[in-house]
Amino acid sequence: MLQQILRDMYIEPELLAELSEDQKQYLFVKMREEQVRRWKEKVKEFEERENNQPTKPSKPGRKKVEFLQGQDGQEWVWVMGDHANDKPIQQLLDEEAQVKALQQAEKEAQEMRKKEEENWKRQLEDEKKKLEKQKEETELLIRRKQQEAELYQSLKESQQLAQKLQDEKKLQEIKKLEELKAVTERERRKSVEKYDNMRHRRSSEIYIRWKEMRNALERTAEESSQEVEASWQKQEKKSKEAEQKMRELARKAREEYKESMKRTNQLIQAARAFSDRGKAGSHTERPPVPPKKHLTNRSSIKRWTNRPSRPPGRAAVVAWFQLEERPRGAGLDRDNKIATWFHGIITRLDCERQLRDRPIGSFLVRVSERVWGYTISYRGEDRVKHFLVDTTDGGYQFLGASQIQHSSLADLIGFHRDNAITISGGEKLLYECGQTVEPPDYSELLLLSESTSL
Numbered sequence: 001m002l003q004q005i006l007r008d009m010y011i012e013p014e015l016l017a018e019l020s021e022d023q024k025q026y027l028f029v030k031m032r033e034e035q036v037r038r039w040k041e042k043v044k045e046f047e048e049r050e051n052n053q054p055t056k057p058s059k060p061g062r063k064k065v066e067f068l069q070g071q072d073g074q075e076w077v078w079v080m081g082d083h084a085n086d087k088p089i090q091q092l093l094d095e096e097a098q099v100k101a102l103q104q105a106e107k108e109a110q111e112m113r114k115k116e117e118e119n120w121k122r123q124l125e126d127e128k129k130k131l132e133k134q135k136e137e138t139e140l141l142i143r144r145k146q147q148e149a150e151l152y153q154s155l156k157e158s159q160q161l162a163q164k165l166q167d168e169k170k171l172q173e174i175k176k177l178e179e180l181k182a183v184t185e186r187e188r189r190k191s192v193e194k195y196d197n198m199r200h201r202r203s204s205e206i207y208i209r210w211k212e213m214r215n216a217l218e219r220t221a222e223e224s225s226q227e228v229e230a231s232w233q234k235q236e237k238k239s240k241e242a243e244q245k246m247r248e249l250a251r252k253a254r255e256e257y258k259e260s261m262k263r264t265n266q267l268i269q270a271a272r273a274f275s276d277r278g279k280a281g282s283h284t285e286r287p288p289v290p291p292k293k294h295l296t297n298r299s300s301i302k303r304w305t306n307r308p309s310r311p312p313g314r315a316a317v318v319a320w321f322q323l324e325e326r327p328r329g330a331g332l333d334r335d336n337k338i339a340t341w342f343h344g345i346i347t348r349l350d351c352e353r354q355l356r357d358r359p360i361g362s363f364l365v366r367v368s369e370r371v372w373g374y375t376i377s378y379r380g381e382d383r384v385k386h387f388l389v390d391t392t393d394g395g396y397q398f399l400g401a402s403q404i405q406h407s408s409l410a411d412l413i414g415f416h417r418d419n420a421i422t423i424s425g426g427e428k429l430l431y432e433c434g435q436t437v438e439p440p441d442y443s444e445l446l447l448l449s450e451s452t453s454l
Helices: 002-008 013-018 021-052 089-152 155-279 314-328 348-355 409-418
Strands: 362-367 373-379 384-390
Touching: 002 021, 021 155, 021 384, 089 155, 348 362, 348 373, 348 384
Parallel strands: none
Antiparallel strands: 362 373, 373 384
């Protein structure tokens, strides 16, 4: 099962939920090692492919970037502010803000002046139209007076009156034009003064506003920087705590592995010593023998041919148990009776409910619906722990490094009555949790099926 997970680099969430914390940690380390191994292979393949490819000649006319070289032969680098003639960054920013403010003010003033010139042009056109109208009215008045003079005066007096009217008309036009020029010149001077005043005033206003905006942005950036710094320190603290926790878990795993190997070696030495004393005729009590890591040939047990990697459903688990596990005595104790701790296909929630009010050290073994194997549910100090038992290699063992492979499920349970499952947790299987329902939840597993060939 572990090899399949490493091959696919994926584990189903339901199966992951069945693993204990130590098993999850071990699986994570193995998957990470597999990722690193694959990455190194890819890098090696890429380097070999790059080394075997011929170098391509550069195309003529192709753009190329070349850096200036310094006295030391390296790329020339100028760090702003290091030279004696370099202005401080604050001064540069102020000058840049003043120039931009002046440009903005000139642009606004030019737009305003353009609008005023358009207004002047419209006023001049209106004045011209008024003068034309007055001219027409004056000419009409002169003609009317001439006609009246012709009726009552002589020709000479009439001509004198007409000439007088013409002179008065010219004087009025000249006077109107001079007044219009004076008004235009006066308005132009006012516009220029207004333009200059507005340009300086707007330049100062824009500069002050930009400076305030920059100060506000700097304050915001400083506050954000402080928040980011605080968040980063908080994340760094969490990261260090997580790293410390990972190191602690790795240390405990190493200690557990060393203790397991030490215990195994002690049991092996005790077995050899007993064997030597047996050969010498000694009749002392036989010490406990550790379960074998390499099982004997079980070719007599029927196997499910072309079995999928994981159970497709509950019916497949029942068929697998009846075909492979029941002939091996799974679910039976060492007296070939149905073990009290054995349960059928029950959910994680059901087993936790059964173990909730039990003393610490209570346990049960349930058939897993997620893998071809079992799950040992153990009542710990603060919660119920679940340990996955793998059967894909023909024996019974926990998922992990250098786990002892047992010849039967009862042997595994018996071994861990005296030996903790993990050193860090100290889980010893002390109290069996039996059935709470009738009929028992393993009934469907122990019924003889009409056909066991798949």
